[in-house]
Amino acid sequence: MEVIDISLELSNETPTYRGRKEKKPSITVVRTLEEGANEMRLNLETHTGTHVDAPLHMLHNATSIDQIPLTHFMGFAYLAEIRNVPVITEKELLPFEPFLSRETFLLIKTDNSFQDLNRDDFVYLDRSAAQFLSERNPKGVGIDALGIERNQPDHATHQTLLSRGILIFEGLYLKEVNPGWYYFMAFPLKVKAGDGAPARAVLMRI
């Protein structure tokens, strides 16, 4: 079985949403072999690197990451490649309608995979794209940016998807994978009452 890693590496250099310094991970050695064992401390945000957004990230009294059944983080996924557009709208998603279902995920590879993830003007899904997806109601949507939207002050993309229970997977490393069907898994850390959590995301070739 071929298992493909689609997770970002976690280090002090891991890119952050719009390059924000306060969101940088801080990873420090706290003990060494000479003291008995190598051990490190990880200081991360729930939205650092490859991670999952729970409805609680953007909604009041919503489901937290530890309350979501594990089966919601796994399933068949169609990886779509959409290049040379600065923003993904309903129009760009229309060709992928046949691949959308209640039981599957849509993962989107964009120009982000070939650019610095710290950049301010990353490719994102606008409100029309989110509305389109919410009507088809997939299990989840993944993207190769550290956020699924930007410059929408009402967070319409997050709000629309999360209020439908459509999970959002951000920070996917998709540069080296081709479009097509895969089996996808991204189990987040079980953070009590968490608004999201880092995950190790994988694809299996089917």
Added chain:
Amino acid sequence: MEVIDISLELSNETPTYRGRKEKKPSITVVRTLEEGANEMRLNLETHTGTHVDAPLHMLHNATSIDQIPLTHFMGFAYLAEIRNVPVITEKELLPFEPFLSRETFLLIKTDNSFQDLNRDDFVYLDRSAAQFLSERNPKGVGIDALGIERNQPDHATHQTLLSRGILIFEGLYLKEVNPGWYYFMAFPLKVKAGDGAPARAVLMRI
């Protein structure tokens, strides 16, 4: 498909190896919905809660967690239940010899599953148990304690297992699962040059 969560919850109350306070996670809210979105910061050790030890945890110039292929974190696993002993030696493992192979994991449910995980005198695998396992060479060994050994100043259990490339899964939550065969997955966070990393561990009934 039934997917069983065998991960500890991460919170400020998560138990630590021997109850050590300096190993406690610190999870804080850094932003709220009123400020735009709920976000948290996680301050954890590589060995906090449910996690995987890489050879680098105890060996010089050894493999770090990010260098281990994903297929090493998944596969069929036999869950053995060994109760009413304070330490697991070769003798306690002998009955499980038929279940051991190069391609499978051994997960061990002990009295730890029914006790405070902060306790000092948790059930562990001694050097004879590690030697026995290293000769059968499973993919990995998991236990329901925050460490696989204690009171062995030379860390013989870790040393013996990790030097053979046998991964160690600690902090498994096994209280609610019965002995038998399962499909096991525990993908750790991809911590660059990490000596280990937290993971979400799951079992699937087969």
